[in-house]
Amino acid sequence: MPFVIYVLGLAVFAQGTSEFMLSGLVPDIAAELNASVPAAGALTSAFAVGMSVGAPLMAVLSLRWPRRRALLVFLLAFLIVHVVGAVSTSFAVLVTTRVLGALANAGFLAVGLATATSMVEPNAKGRATSVLLSGITLACVAGVPAGAVLGQAFGWRSAFWAVAVVSAPAAYAILRSVPNTVPASGTTAAPGARREARVLRRPRLLVLLLCGALVNAGTFCTFxxxxxxxxxxxxxxxxxxxxxxxxxxxxxxxxVTVGGRLADSRPLRLLIPGGIVLLAGWLLGTVAAGSAMVALPLVFVQGALSFAVGSTLIAQVLYAATEAPSLGGAFATAALNVGAAVGPALGGLAIGAGFGFRSPLGVSAVLVAAAFVAAGAAEVVRRIRSTPADEVLISR
Structure with a gap:
């Protein structure tokens, strides 16, 4: 695996930390900037919405740019808005920096996925994808808790400074490591965008994106x-x-590590049994989460299965979108973040309706079941229409 892909993973780690770190900083932000706790909590939602909308928009904007330039522009913009956020004394300015940071993050991840998969063998897209997405998982393991510790010790602004500091070496490494090549999607942005958009209208791609969004929604609904x-x-x-x-x-x-090794060669062996066990785990949680002896191991298992299945679905999107590398990565990014925004909202609705704090587990199960239904329905339609074998949902 080329070293530069791990550099991209470092940048994704900083961006993932930024996306989720506010969970431990909301009370301090609200108190210092004279905002309510719910308003401060909405900063995370603003980031997720910015990611969902920004991924395709930023990908189209940067379609003509050399990939090194696009990655640097997005990463430096991300760094700068975190510096602005760290020194801001206005809640409105902080909200603006979160939206702008999300747009930059979305553009970086979309171009990063296209760059990483273009630098490996055609049958290694899953491993390249897993390296980038491992940056998000490491943010959950180390970045978010470290942000909370920094916030408690030195104030919430220190977490914003830390994200900017971690982004700086990644920007330098990208400058030195990423080839300054132009994507082979056309010489002008509009025709390239139109060509790639036509690829993304294929039913197989739409179903894969839907399944990826549903599985990710189930993940974050409970998380x-x-x-x-x-x-x-x-x-x-x-x-x-x-x-x-x-x-x-x-x-x-x-x-995501195991998924990356299986997504290229044996995706069905991971997706079908992994998806079934993932669904069973959410259902088990709804009845057994009252036991800590069950709940804690289940947290680990569900985290592993959610990201193994989710990252494999995203790898399949990239395989199916080889003719649309920039927008394919953008829509994969958007699907992940639509799930990250919709899942918690549905879980919150279930809790608000009086079903209790274990209800998000049931909602997660419904969302994963919906992914199975969508994939099954697509396969039935394909067989009825006698679609050629190369149009099956999973390519391997």
Missing amino acids: IYLAPLVTEVSGLTQAWVPAALALFGLGSFAG
């Missing part, structure tokens, strides 16, 4: 409410929350 699940349902003390978060992060890292 966001892991703290009250551990304390209110499993009956553990608040001191166990960081351990549970670390277990989920370690599981997700293990899952």
Whole structure:
């Protein structure tokens, strides 16, 4: 695996830390900037929405740019808005920096996926994808807890400074390591965008994107409410929350690593049994989360399965979108973040409706089941229409 792909993973680590670190900083931000706690909590939602909308927009904007320039522009913009956020005394300015940071993050991840998969053998897209996505899982394991510790010790602004500092060496390494080549998608942005957009209208790609969004929605539906699940349902003390978060992060890292090794050669052997066990795990949680002896191992297992299945689906998107490398990566990024935004919203609705803190587990199960239904329906339609073999949902 080329060293530069690990550099891209470092940048994704910084960006993943930024996306999720506010979970431990919201009360301090609200108090210092005279905002309500719900308003400060909406900073995370603003980031997810910016990622979802920004991925395709930023990919189209940068379609004519050499990939090194695009990666540097997006990463430096991300760094700068975090510096602005760190010194801001206005809540409105902080919200603006979160949206702009999300747009830069979305553009970077979309171009980064296209860059990473173009630098490896055609049958190694899954491993390249897993390296980038491992940056997000490592952010859950180390970046987010470290941000919380920094916030408690030195104030919430120190976490923003830390993200900027980690981004700087990644920018330098990209400058030195990424070839300054122009993507082979056309000489002008509009025709290239139109060509790639036509590829993305294929039913197979749309179903893969839908399944990826549904699985990720199930993941974050429960992950966001892991703290009250551990304390209110499993009956553990608040001191166990960081351990549970670390277990989920370690599981997700293990899952994305294993998924990367199987996504290229044996995706069906991972997706079908892995998806079934993932669904069963969410269902088990709805009835057994009251036992800490069940809940804690389940946190690790579900983190591993969620990211193994999710990263494999994204790799399949990239395989199916070889004729649309820039927009394929962009829409994969958007699908992940649509899931990250929709899942917690649905979990919150279930809790608000009075179903309790274990209800997000049931919602997660429904979302994964919906992914199976979507994939099954697509396969039935394909067989009825006698689509050629190369149009099957999973290419290997």
